[in-house]
Amino acid sequence: MATYIERLNSAILAKRAPVVVGLDPRKEQLPPGLMDSAKSGHSYYSDPTATAYERFCFQIIDIVAPLVPAVKPQAAFFEELGPSGSLVLASVIRRAREAGLIVICDAKRGDIGSTAEAYARGYLAGSDRNAAPWSADSLTVNPYLGPDTLQPFVDVAVKREAGLYVLVRTSNPGAAGFQDLIADGQTHYRHVAAAVEQLAQETRGEQTYGAVGAVVGATYPQELAELRAAMPHTHFLIPGYGSQGGTAQDIAAAFDADGLGAIVNSSRGIIFAYNNAKYKDQFAPEQWESAVEAATRDMIADLAEHTPAGALGG
Numbered sequence: 148m149a150t151y152i153e154r155l156n157s158a159i160l161a162k163r164a165p166v167v168v169g170l171d172p173r174k175e176q177l178p179p180g181l182m183d184s185a186k187s188g189h190s191y192y193s194d195p196t197a198t199a200y201e202r203f204c205f206q207i208i209d210i211v212a213p214l215v216p217a218v219k220p221q222a223a224f225f226e227e228l229g230p231s232g233s234l235v236l237a238s239v240i241r242r243a244r245e246a247g248l249i250v251i252c253d254a255k256r257g258d259i260g261s262t263a264e265a266y267a268r269g270y271l272a273g274s275d276r277n278a279a280p281w282s283a284d285s286l287t288v289n290p291y292l293g294p295d296t297l298q299p300f301v302d303v304a305v306k307r308e309a310g311l312y313v314l315v316r317t318s319n320p321g322a323a324g325f326q327d328l329i330a331d332g333q334t335h336y337r338h339v340a341a342a343v344e345q346l347a348q349e350t351r352g353e354q355t356y357g358a359v360g361a362v363v364g365a366t367y368p369q370e371l372a373e374l375r376a377a378m379p380h381t382h383f384l385i386p387g388y389g390s391q392g393g394t395a396q397d398i399a400a401a402f403d404a405d406g407l408g409a410i411v412n413s414s415r416g417i418i419f420a421y422n423n424a425k426y427k428d429q430f431a432p433e434q435w436e437s438a439v440e441a442a443t444r445d446m447i448a449d450l451a452e453h454t455p456a457g458a459l460g461g
């Protein structure tokens with residue numbers, strides 16, 4: 148089999164796009180008709196919203212699978228629905244993997260070591276899709292509990308050829324509140340970055356990038372450039388492009404000269420593009436799928452034009 152980074156890089160090179168489409172279904176923003184048809188027709192799930200989320204995500208997967216290497220389901224929107232949402236999350240992950248997509252599950256897990264191991268076993272399937280019930284290729288991880296709590300995730304990830312993305316510098320407006328606090332003359336996020344880079348080095352084998360990556364927000368271009376220099380073996384998952392204001396120019400520094408080293412997420416900007424001012428005039432709400440495709444293609448072209456991702460496959 149192949150490691151997470153080998154599978155991810157070959158998918159990025161095949162699609163010539165370092166783009167991950169976020170699957171963040173929100174009931175109030177679903178395209179017209181989806182909720183009504185889920186309520187009226189036969190459904191496997193007791194909650195019609197769960198049925199609507201599954202259909203919506205399956206349709207998005209079908210549209211984006213030929214265009215991008217990866218999807219990132221946001222566990223929160225599925226968990227919000229309770230047990231049926233958790234079943235849909237598993238089913239969406241499975242469907243995405245069957246479509247050939249790399250799946251980054253954004254669940255931001257973290258706990259004391261022995262509990263962290265259970266999270267890792269539940270989410271990290273890696274190269275063997277049947278190895279975990281939520282059979283993701285990689286998982287986002289919260290490092291707040293300390294370095295010892297990252298190790299169980301790393302051990303499971305290495306064993307199963309899976310990946311991790313540890314929160315280092317997040318995209319939200321209040322990121323600096325805790326992450327920029329100084330200890331021993333350095334910001335908290337730089338301490339986390341040093342630990343993550345160490346784990347990336349330990350797990351990279353012959354590859355440039357290790358199994359342990361970092362979440363770095365597109366909304367803080369200066370910190371992103373600084374972290375890229377400090378973390379040469381760490382793959383970056385970059386949220387904050389599009390809806391949160393991050394631009395392609397803001398994230399150009401994240402890529403290496405081959406256009407690798409980072410993958411950029413957009414969730415609302417793609418899946419709810421039909422509702423976005425840029426696409427509203429071109430597509431009626433019933434044409435929401437065409438809006439998804441147009442927004443995905445536009446993001447790919449934007450990154451190709453304004454970042455070293457233009458070098459992919461070239």
Ligand SMILES: O=c1ccn([C@@H]2O[C@H](COP(=O)(O)O)[C@@H](O)[C@H]2O)c(=O)[nH]1
Binds near residue numbers: 316362388416
């Ligand atoms: O620092 C972070 C970490 C995670 N996220 C998640 O990414 C997506 C972003 O969605 P958009 O609609 O493209 O803004 C969402 O699932 C967040 O929970 C993040 O934004 N920032």
